[in-house]
Amino acid sequence: MSRKRYARLAGPALATLLIFSIVHSVHGQQGAAPGGTMPGMEMPKPADAPTAKSPLAGYAEVGIGQEVQQRIGVVLGSVEETPLTMTVRTVGIVRPNETKVAHIHLKTEGWVEKLFVSFTGQQVKAGDPMLSIYSPAFYTAQRELLSALRSAGAGIGDQQTVVETARQRLDLWDVPRDEIEALVKTGKPGKTLILRSPISGTVLEKKAFEGQYVMPQGELYVVADLSTVWLQAKIFEYELPHINVGMPATVSFPALPTRKFTGKVVFIDPVVDEMSRSVQVRVELLNPDGEFKPGMFGNILITDAMGSGLTVPISAVIRTGERDIAFRAVSEDRFVPVQVKISSLQFGDRFQILDGLKAGDKVVTSANFLIDSESRLQAGGGSMAGMPGMGGSGTAGDKKPAAKQEDKDGTAAKQGGDHSGAKH
DSSP states (O other): OOHHHHHHHHHHHHHHHHHHHHHHHHHHHHOOOTTSOOTTEEOOOOSSSOOOOOSSTTOOOEEEOHHHHHHHTOEEEEOEEEEEEEEEEEEEEEEEOGGGEEEEEOSSOEEEEEESSOSTTOEEOTTOEEEEEEOHHHHHHHHHHHHHHHHHHTTOSSOHHHHHHHHHHHHHTTOOHHHHHHHHHHOOOOSEEEEEOSSOEEEEEEOOOTTOEEOTTSEEEEEEOTTEEEEEEEEEGGGGGGOOTTOEEEEEETTEEEEEEEEEEEEEOSSOBTTTTEEEEEEEEEOTTOOSOTTOEEEEEEEEEEEEEEEEEGGGOEEOSSOEEEEEESSSSEEEEEEEEEEEEEETTEEEEEESOOTTOEEEEESHHHHHHHHHHHHTTOOTTOSTTSSSTTSHHHHHHHHHHHHHHHHHHHHHHHHHHHHO
């Protein structure tokens, strides 16, 4: 036999050996039952006595005594009407709220003279100075405004338009109104332009340093308001029907293990990732105390209440690939195989039953694979105890007549040999 063929046969053989070893241990303590069945498991009598037939092809109703049930660990569960709550669990990463992030650039050019915000993570308020620069263009714009004001005061031509243009240029450079008014009153142009923070928040990035020559396209700071943060997560495609914008989400963090927080789903990506079959989901969290830091991991739990329905423990259903089987207890020691139809969703540790069982039915939730094996074997005319050496059909008990016949044949042959010798 080739190695590959041996490997294919070894797996089923070992599984069968395990089942029969369990049965043999029961036989060793209790003795073989008549008819070649497991002790306590009685196959419906094929004789004249009427027996209950299994409604499922390829399966037979199985009887198991109470003592054997205890030995093999039979446990029963109930078919119950329970709430159908779909639970979606995922992991998210804390990100800044993108609607509250400011990327700070200079709108002119010049040399950085002084940094007021000198390190990443520094807290700033709206209007706080961040740096000052020496800008020849800024100095020239101030001189132009003062010159236009003097010309307008002297009544030289129509200088009002020039004044407004010069003032608007300083406005576009984000020069505060109070500084412009101070310039008009004093008549003295400033040497440096101060760049101020447009929002209150935390400095996430700092790219400026003293003496640096900066231009409008160069980013100097990134400031984020972290009073609200986003938790970016992914859910699988089949979970999409159970997630909607506005749904509450329960969030927990490994860094804060004793606390739970409530967020809200604010965005669901309209595109499914083809490789992972997942979708980006965004949960928003209030963060007034700054407890949630960008980059932290959080566990997200979203529940979708779908009414109520009949459910059974997951372990009660044997999924063969072609059909789903459960063993219903019709009495204390008899079990009938039933084909059931279950929902494609899993509700916690239970399956929803769509057909095959009714509320209040008792089903096997443990040791049902042993019962399944016995049911199939009995339906085929045998049983787990009906193997050679186990005291059933095809056992040593059946071989004794053959042995006697063999002795008779041997005796006859011997006698025949003696007669032939006598004859000769």
